Amino acid sequence: MFKAKSVPGVLGSFAHIDSAVDAIKGLRARGHTDLTVYSAAPNHELEEALEHKISAVRLFTLVGGLTGVSAGLAMTYWTSLDWPLLVGGKPIATVPPYVVIMFELMVLFGALSTVTAVALLSLRKPTTGLAYDPRYTDDLVGIFVPCAPDRAGDVESLLKQAGSVEVRRAA
Amino acid sequence: MASATQHPTQTHAEVTRDVLATLGTPTRGYYILLGSVAAALAVGLVTFFFLVKDGLGHAGYTPPVMWSVYITTFVFWVGIGHAGTLISAILYLFRSPWRTAVYRATEAMTVFAVMTAALFPIVHIGRQWIFYWLIPYPNARFLWPNFKSPLVWDVFAITTYFTVSTTFLIFGLIPDVAAVRDKVSGWRQKVYGMLALGWKGTDEQWRHYSRAYLYLAALATPLVLSVHSVVSWDFAMGIIPGWHGTIFAPYFVAGAIYSGVGMVFTLLIPLRKALKLEHMITTYHFDNLGKLTLLTGCILFYAYGMEYFVAWYSGNMFEQTTFWRRAFGPMWWAGWAMIICNAFVAQLLWFRKVRENLTALFVISIFINIGMWFERYVIIVSSLGNDFDPWAWGLMNPTWADWGILLGSFGWFGLWFTLFFKHFPIVAIQEIKEMIPMPRRKGAH
Numbered sequence: 184m185f186k187a188k189s190v191p192g193v194l195g196s197f198a199h200i201d202s203a204v205d206a207i208k209g210l211r212a213r214g215h216t217d218l219t220v221y222s223a224a225p226n227h228e229l230e231e232a233l234e235h236k237i238s239a240v241r242l243f244t245l246v247g248g249l250t251g252v253s254a255g256l257a258m259t260y261w262t263s264l265d266w267p268l269l270v271g272g273k274p275i276a277t278v279p280p281y282v283v284i285m286f287e288l289m290v291l292f293g294a295l296s297t298v299t300a301v302a303l304l305s306l307r308k309p310t311t312g313l314a315y316d317p318r319y320t321d322d323l324v325g326i327f328v329p330c331a332p333d334r335a336g337d338v339e340s341l342l343k344q345a346g347s348v349e350v351r352r353a354a
Numbered sequence: 355m356a357s358a359t360q361h362p363t364q365t366h367a368e369v370t371r372d373v374l375a376t377l378g379t380p381t382r383g384y385y386i387l388l389g390s391v392a393a394a395l396a397v398g399l400v401t402f403f404f405l406v407k408d409g410l411g412h413a414g415y416t417p418p419v420m421w422s423v424y425i426t427t428f429v430f431w432v433g434i435g436h437a438g439t440l441i442s443a444i445l446y447l448f449r450s451p452w453r454t455a456v457y458r459a460t461e462a463m464t465v466f467a468v469m470t471a472a473l474f475p476i477v478h479i480g481r482q483w484i485f486y487w488l489i490p491y492p493n494a495r496f497l498w499p500n501f502k503s504p505l506v507w508d509v510f511a512i513t514t515y516f517t518v519s520t521t522f523l524i525f526g527l528i529p530d531v532a533a534v535r536d537k538v539s540g541w542r543q544k545v546y547g548m549l550a551l552g553w554k555g556t557d558e559q560w561r562h563y564s565r566a567y568l569y570l571a572a573l574a575t576p577l578v579l580s581v582h583s584v585v586s587w588d589f590a591m592g593i594i595p596g597w598h599g600t601i602f603a604p605y606f607v608a609g610a611i612y613s614g615v616g617m618v619f620t621l622l623i624p625l626r627k628a629l630k631l632e633h634m635i636t637t638y639h640f641d642n643l644g645k646l647t648l649l650t651g652c653i654l655f656y657a658y659g660m661e662y663f664v665a666w667y668s669g670n671m672f673e674q675t676t677f678w679r680r681a682f683g684p685m686w687w688a689g690w691a692m693i694i695c696n697a698f699v700a701q702l703l704w705f706r707k708v709r710e711n712l713t714a715l716f717v718i719s720i721f722i723n724i725g726m727w728f729e730r731y732v733i734i735v736s737s738l739g740n741d742f743d744p745w746a747w748g749l750m751n752p753t754w755a756d757w758g759i760l761l762g763s764f765g766w767f768g769l770w771f772t773l774f775f776k777h778f779p780i781v782a783i784q785e786i787k788e789m790i791p792m793p794r795r796k797g798a799h
Binding site for chain 2: 198199200201202218219220221222223224225226229230233235237238240241244248258259262263265266268270273277280281283284286287288290291293294295297298300301304305307308310311313315317318319320321322324346
């Protein structure tokens with residue numbers, strides 16, 4: 184079975200949110216910006232400490248929604264004009280009844296492109312090979328710091344000083 | 355009885371433990387439930403076999419009533435789904451924290467209800483093996499479907515609703531499935547590991563996930579309002595007396611949410627006890643759901659009154675006759691069943707004691723389920739049966755084939771829901787944890 188090569192670094196586990204935030208700030212001040220922080224739920228304190236930009240998911244949602252509206256308009260108009268058939272004396276092609284189709288396709292395409300965006304954008308920073316602990320989906324916050332073995336000692340002491348309940352090296 | 359608390363009081367580890375305990379070894383009661391819903395489904399399948407073999411003649415279609423129990427039940431199940439999306443998406447956008455404990459169950463209910471509803475047009479069309487003609491592609495003469503038809507709108511609305519609701523449910527489940535993966539072992543760990551799609555709860559994953567969840571909720575919100583509006587236009591776009599009303603879209607949306615919350619009560623009140631989740635799904639949640647039921651019940655009350663008023667005030671003989679016969683004609687019992695079960699029974703929810711009494715709520719929910727099925731039956735059958743020309747008036751009586759498919763639909767829905775709550779977290783672990791502040795070493799926040 185394929186096994187990803189593990190990334191060398193240090194993994195610290197935290198039971199207290201303020202300790203984790205202190206550790207993130209300390210690590211970033213020392214130039215460790217490529218951190219991976221694990222948590223069981225999104226947390227605004229962690230997000231602020233990491234200074235993340237707003238996700239690009241919204242662009243995918245917008246493009247998906249606009250594509251859906253356009254597809255709905257194009258499909259209804261083209262199919263109506265492809266074989267003009269007069270029904271009940273109504274116009275062959277007209278916008279008001281087609282708004283429903285356009286709206287539904289906007290929501291459909293918008294939703295599917297939003298989910299696709301999460302999959303694609305998450306791939307930009309893969310988690311394979313990064314040290315992990317199953318307790319991070321339960322009640323601990325984890326911080327993985329990728330670093331060369333010669334810098335691991337400094338990172339370990341910083342994590343312990345911040346209040347980590349457990350620190351281990353990943354080779 | 356659990357106290358009515360607004361926020362969960364457990365620790366993160368306790369939330370994981372308590373929710374995962376619901377996935378333990380099934381009890382005898384669970385197997386009895388599973389057997390019951392499977393038996394109901396079997397009745398539906400046998401009935402469907404005869405409908406395919408012999409045709410729709412087994413059902414009670416009688417001209418001019420050529421839409422009857424199957425379309426009634428289609429609208430019933432689509433409506434059930436609406437409460438789930440309201441609770442999971444609309445209340446999420448409104449930042450109503452009380453939704454958190456109940457939204458997973460209601461969202462699952464939505465998906466399974468729409469899956470059930472989607473079967474009914476196929477049963478109803480008669481030649482079920484050519485159901486794919488509903489899909490927009492050109493026929494042998496390169497003629498496309500008529501996109502001006504509300505029935506085609508409905509195909510798009512229901513397909514989109516099913517896809518988006520399922521996506522929303524699965525998307526919300528991913529972090530929770532990862533939590534299960536990290537607690538179980540052996541083959542279950544492998545299965546949940548595959549279903550978790552590599553989720554580890556990293557900051558990068560949460561960054562994209564949280565935004566995406568917000569946008570999915572934003573897209574689902576107008577969708578839920580549109581879907582039952584479109585369903586209502588299946589009727590309101592026709593000129594049949596009793597159908598041709600501008601009030602239909604909001605009337606149907608309110609009715610859908612009302613019926614959906616009724617089903618939430620029916621499912622969750624016994625389920626929380628069976629799964630020992632009384633401390634997570636408390637009377638506080640039922641009190642709020644009761645208020646939602648009251649609100650939509652009052653909107654229905656108004657809509658029922660307005661329908662009769664408009665029929666009288668219009669001076670239109672056909673409308674007046676239809677509504678007169680709805681109350682005092684041969685289907686008077688069904689007409690009054692809908693008004694009593696929906697408009698009047700909901701008024702009991704003005705009282706907090708009723709909203710916090712789970713036995714009372716359960717009984718009310720049964721009235722709501724029955725009343726909302728009858729609402730659709732009355733709208734469809736009594737309107738079609740009282741056409742413009744008294745010579746053409748007629749009524750249908752449901753047959754074993756109608757009741758068999760109806761029972762089978764409860765079996766189909768029940769089977770999915772029963773399997774779901776034993777294999778996936780029925781309470782959203784990560785959203786509950788989001789509401790509970792993590793411990794701090796330096797004291798309060």
